[in-house]
Amino acid sequence: MADFGLLSAILWFPLLGIAAIIITNRSRPDTIKVIALITALIDFILSILLLYRFDFTNANFQFVEKIPWLDVINSFYFLGVDGISVLFVPLSTLVTLLCILISWYSIEEKVKEFYLALLFTNIAMVGVFLSLDLLLFYVFWEALLIPMYLIIGIWGGPRRIYSTIKFFLYTFFGSIFMLAAIIYLFLQFGTFDYTLLIGKTFTPQVEKLLFLGFLLAFAVKVPMWPFHTWLPDAHTEAPTAGSVILAGILIKLGGYGMVRFLLPLFPQATLFFAKLILVLSVIAIIYAGLACLWQDDLKRLIAYSSVSHMGFVTLGIFSLNPIGINGAILQMINHGIVTGALFMCVGVIYDRTHSRAINYYGGLATTFPLYAALFMIFTLASIGLPGTNGFVGEFLILQGAFMKDKAMVIFAATGVIIGAAYMLWLYQRVFFEKPVSGVFNLPPLRWNELLSLIPMVLLIFLIGLYPNPFLDFMKTSVSKILANIP
C-alpha cells in the first residue's frame, strides 16, 4: 500500500505533543496551550489528508497496517479505515482541537495535566475508530475511560466524584461483557482479526449471547434506554471540554460499534433483536424528550436531548436498510457537531456567570445578541430544521425506519415535536423576555470561543445543504455490511 503509515501517523502524532508538554515547565501555561493547540491542529490536518486520499468507491479497508503485536495470542496491531470509520477520525481530531480552544481561559488549575489528558483522549478516540483487531479495539476502548475519568474527576463540578464513579462503573460494567464475548470469539476461532471473523457462523443460541455481550457494552455507551442514567450526571459535572468530548465522540463509539461489529458479525442475532432495539430506541426518544421538559439545568437538559437523539441513531441502525444506516452514521456526526456546540455555548455562558440553572437567565438576546444568534442556529439544528444538518440525519433515519416498521416511526416522530417543544422553551426562558439582573455587562465573546463556534456553524449548514459528499464516503461500505444480512 502506498499510503502505509498515514493511520499510524494520525494515531500517534499527539505523542510528540505529549512529550513536549511533559518537558515544559508548568509555570509557563501559555506555552503548554500553544503546544497542545499546534499538535491538535497538525493531527486534524493529517486526518483531513486521510479524507482527501480516501477512495470512496472502494468498500474494503484502506490504508491497512498489520504488524504482529502479541504473537502468543495471535493478536495484531491492525489498523484500517473504511467508509464507516473514515468520517469519525477527522471528527475526533476536530473535537479535540476545539476542546483545546474552548478551554483556553476556563481551565486555570493543573493546566499541564489537563492538556495531557486531552491529547491522550485524542489518541484513544482515534485508536478506537482505526483498530480492526478486537483486542486492540478493546484496549483503546477502555483506555479512553482513563483520561475521561480524570477530566471529569479533577476539573469537574461539585458532585464530580459521584459522577465519575457512576460513569466509570456503568461503562466498565458494559465492557466486561464485551471482553467476555471477544475472548469467546478468540477461543472459538483463534483470532482477533475482524476481517477474518466476518462470515463465521454460530449456533443461534451462542450468537444471541455474543450479540448481547457486545450490545451491552455499546448500549451503555450510546446510551440506550435504560442504561442512560450515567450520562446526565457525567455531563452535568464535566468541564466544558469533557462534555464536548462526551457528546461529540464518546457516545458515538456505541453507535459506531453497533454498525462495525453487531451487524456484520452476528447477522442472525441482529435480525432477531432488531425489533427489541427499535422499541428501546423509541422509548429513549420519547422518555428522554419528556425528561427534557422538566429540567432546570442547562447541561442536564442538553444531556437528555442527546439521549433522545441517540435514540434516533439506534433506530436508524436497526432499521437495517441503506437509507436508515447512512442516516444514522450521518446523524452521529451531526449530533457530535450540534450537541458539542451546544455544550460549548453553555460553557461560554457558564464561564461568565457560573450558573447552569435555566431560571438564572432571561433576556440574553438583548444583552448578548451574537451569542443568542449562534445559540439559535444550534437550537434549530438540534430540532432538525430543514437546511441544517439535523434535518438530513433525522429525515434519512425516519425514512429508513419507516420502511422497516411504520408504527415505530409514528412514535419516534412525536419525538421531533417534543424536541421542538423543549428546545424552544429553553430558548425562550434563557434568551427572550426582559433581561434579568445577572446577565448585564457580560464580556463579549473571546477569540477562542468564536474560533471554536464558527466552524460548527459552517459545518451545520454545509452538511445540511450539501450532505452528499459525506454520504458518498459511507455508501459503499454500508451496502457491503448490509449484504451480509439476509
Added chain:
Amino acid sequence: MEGVSFEVVRSFNLSVFLVPFLPLLASVITLIFGKRYLREKPYILPVSALLLSFLISLKLLVDVLSGKIYEFDLYQWMVVGSLKVGLGFLVDPLSVMMLCMVTSLSFLIHVYSIGYMKGDPGYYRFFSYISLFTFFMLILVLSNNLIQLYLGWEGVGLCSYLLIGFWYEKKSASDAAKKAFIINRIGDFGFALGIFAVFYYLGTLYYHEIFPRLPQIAQTYINIGSYEVHLPFLISFLLFCGAMGKSAQVPLHTWLPDAMEGPTPVSALIHAATMVTAGVFMVSRLHPLFELSPHAMAMVALVGLITCFMAATIAPTQFDIKRVVAYSTLSQLGYMFMACGVGAFAVGMFHLFTHAYFKALLFLGAGSIIHALHHASDPNDIRIMGGLKRFMPITFWTFLIASLSIAGIPGFAGFFSKDEILVYAYFSQYPWGKLVWFVGLLVAGMTAFYTFRIFFKAFFGEFKGVEALHGHYPHESPKVMTIPLIIISFGAIFSGWLGIPEALGGGAHFQRFLEQVLGHPKLLPVDHAVEYLLMVLSIVAGLMGIGIAYLVYVKKPALEVFFSYKFKVIYNFLYRKWYFDELYHRVFVVPTLWLARTVVNLVLDSFVIDHTVNGSAKTTAFSASLFRKLHSGIVNYYNWFILLGVVIYLIYIFIR
C-alpha cells in the same frame, strides 16, 4: 401536464435561480453587517432585491404565458440507496402565479415597513428576517419535490417564529411564537409521515414522477389494526395535517390569532397573504393525489367548512382589530379549502390570489391605524377608535376598498373569486357541494358584517381615544406607508378582473391559465339562470351584512350591548374562541408536563443499578456494596426482589 402542451426547459436558468436567492443574499448581508454598517438604512438591500425579484418574476410570467416551463435541479441534495432528492425549481402556471403574488406583495410590504418599523431597535433584524421569509416562501413555491417543499415549509415556519417573537421582550410575544412553531410542528409531523409514505409506496419524491405513478396505488388498501384504509386517503390525510397546521385550519388553528403579537407588516405578509396559504398551495399542487380519494376531498371540504364557519362566528366578538382580521383570514382560508374540497382547485387559487391583496390591504390599513395610535397602551383595541375618517383619509379610503372587496361587492376582486367558489360548489358533482355552498353563503354575510363592524367602529362616530393618547389626536401615516396602501388597493380591485367568469361576459382567463395544471373541476351541467341567481344571493348576503353592521354600530349602538347581554352564554362561548385554547391546555399541555415530571422523578432514582452505584460510591468493593444495598431492611424492597426472581424466571421460560 394536462391539456395544453408546454415546452419544458430542463437546463439551469439563471433568472429562476435569482428570484429566491436575491432576497436570501440581501437578508444574510443585512443580518451580518446591518447593525454596524447600515445603521439607518438597512432596508436598501432587501427592498431593491425584492424589486428585482418581482421584475424577474414578471419576466418568467411572460415566459410561461408563451408556453415555457422550467424544471431543473440545482444540485443533488441527498442521494442514498433508492432515495434521490435534489434542490430544484419548477416554474409552471401555478408556481409563476404564486411567484408574482409573493414578490409583488413582499416588495410593497417591505416598502411599507420602512415607515412602520422606523425607530425600532431591531430595524435591520426585521428586514433581514422578512426577506429571509420571502426566500423560504419562494423556495416553497418553486420546489419540484416534496422534500424541498418541506424545506420551504419549515423555513417559513422558522421565519414566522422569529417574526412573531420579534418583540421578544414581551412574554406574550415569545409565548405566541413558541406556540406557533410547536403547533406547526404537530402538523408537520403528519406531513413528514405523509412524505415517508409517498416515498415508501411510490418510490420517488419528485412531482413529475409522483403523478404518473399514482394509478399504482389508486386501488390499494392497507391494514391498520383491523381496518382497511384506502392508501391515497391515508397519504392525503397525513399531508393535509401539514396543511392544517400551516394554514391554521381546525383543529390546529389556535396559533394564528396569537400570532398577531408580531409587527403588523408581518401579519399582512406572512399571516394573511403568503405563508398561511401554503397549505392551499400544497393541496392544489398535489391535487391528483387528493382526487384519488373522495374521502380525502370530503375531509378537505369539511375542515375548510368548519374553520370558515367557526372563525366567522368568533370574529364579531373580538375587540383587537388585528385579531378580527386574523379570524377573517382563517375564514377565508376555509373558503379556499372548501373550493379545493369540491375539486375547484383553480378557483381556490384564484381566491388565494385576490385574498392576498385585499387581506394584505386590510392588515396594512389596520397597521396604519395602529401606527397612528401607537402612544396608547393598547393601540389595537377598537373601543378606543372612532371617527378616524377625519384624521386619516387615505387609510379610510383604502380600508373601505378592502372591506368592500372582502364583503363581495360586485366590481371588487373579492366578489369574483368568492362568487366563483360558491358557483362551483353549487354545481359540483361531489355530494357535499350544496352544503359547502350554503355555509359559504352564510359566511359571506357574516364576513361582511364583522368587517364592516370594525370599519364603522374605527372610522365613524366620535374619537374615543383622547385619554389613551394623552390628549393627542391621531394623524395620517407618512407617504412611505400610504403609497403602498394605494398601490395594493388597485390590486384589491383589479386582481379579480383577471378572472371574471363567463357568465358575466369575462373570459375567466386566470382560471383557464391555472387549469392547465390543476385540471377542470367535475361539474354538473351549469345552468346560467341559476348561476345569476346564486350571484344575486351572495350579493344580497354581503349587503345585508353591511346593513346590519351599519344598523348596529352606527345607527343604534345600544343594540350591540343588548345582544351581548341577551345571549350571554353564546357570546361568552364565542368570545373565548369556542374554548379551544382551554381545551388544549387541559388535554395536551398539562398531561404532557405531568408525564414529564413523573419521568424526571423516575429518573432521579431509577433502577437497581443506580442504587447500587450510589451505595458504592464511597466503598471500594463493588460487589459487597451491591449486596449491602440489597439488604435495605425494608420489607417492600424484599418483596420486589422476590417478585423480580419470578419475573426473571418467567422471562427465562418465555425465551426458552
Added chain:
Amino acid sequence: MIPFEYYVLLTLLLFCIGLIGVLFRRNLIILLVSFEIMMNALMILFASISHYTKDVQGYIIVFFLIALAAAEAGVGLTLVVLLYRKLRKVYADEINYFRG
C-alpha cells in the same frame, strides 16, 4: 353461562390490585390486607375452575385457603403487634433494623 375467562380476568385484576399494595404500601397492616386480597383472588380462580369442571377439588382448596388465610392473618398481626411494641413503628420502610 359466563365465559370462564371473565373469572380469570377478575382474578388477575384483583391479584394486581393486591400486588400494588404489597409493592408500594408502607403501612404493615395494609400490606397484610393486600396479601389477603391476593389470596382472595386465587380463591375465585379455584372456585370457578371447580364450577366449570364439576370437580370438587377446587372447592376444597378454597376451604383450605380460607383456613390458611386466617392462620396467616393471625401470625402476621402478631408480628405487627410485636414490632409495634418493640419499635413503636408500623411503617415498612422505617423498620430497617436488618440493614446491611
Added chain:
Amino acid sequence: MDLLVFLYLALGMCIPGLLAVLSKNPVHAVLWVLVLIIHQAFLLYTLGSEFLAAVQIIVYAGAVLVLFLFVVYMINLRMEERWRVFVKRSSLGLLILLFFAFFFFKSLAFLTALSPHFKANLHYDLSQGTNLWWIARYLFTHYLFQFELIGVLLLVVVLGAVFLLRKLKEVEGDSL
C-alpha cells in the same frame, strides 16, 4: 342476567379492593376489604358453593377482619394521614407491577385456551347430593390428613401468638 350479576360483583370487588389498597387510613382499608369479602361471598355462591360463601362470611368477615380492626385500634394507627402513603423509589416496583400486568394479560388467552383440557379427578354431581354434601364427603375421606394438618396449623398459630407476646413482655427493654 347472570352476566349483569357477575359484572356487579366483579366491580364490587375491584373497586373496594383498589380503595382499600390506596386508602390512607387503615381503618378504612379494612372496612373496604369487608365490602370486598361480602361481594366475594356472593360470587362464591353464584359459583355453586353456598357452603364456601357461608364460610367466607363467617371466617373472613367474622374473624379475620375483626382481628385486623382490633389490632389497628390497639396500636392506634390513625395518624398516617400526615405521612407518605407509598414507599420511596418505587420505580423498580412499578416495573415489576407493569411486568406482571403485562404477563397476566398475555397469559389470559393461554389459560382460557387451556380450560377445555381441565379434567375432573373428583367429579361431583348435584343430582346426587348438594354441594356441601360433596365437599364434606371428600374432605373427610380423601383429604382427611390435610384437613387435620390445617387444624394443627391453626393451633400452632394460636400457641405461637400467645407465646410470642408473652415471652416478650418478660424481656421487654432488651434489644432485639
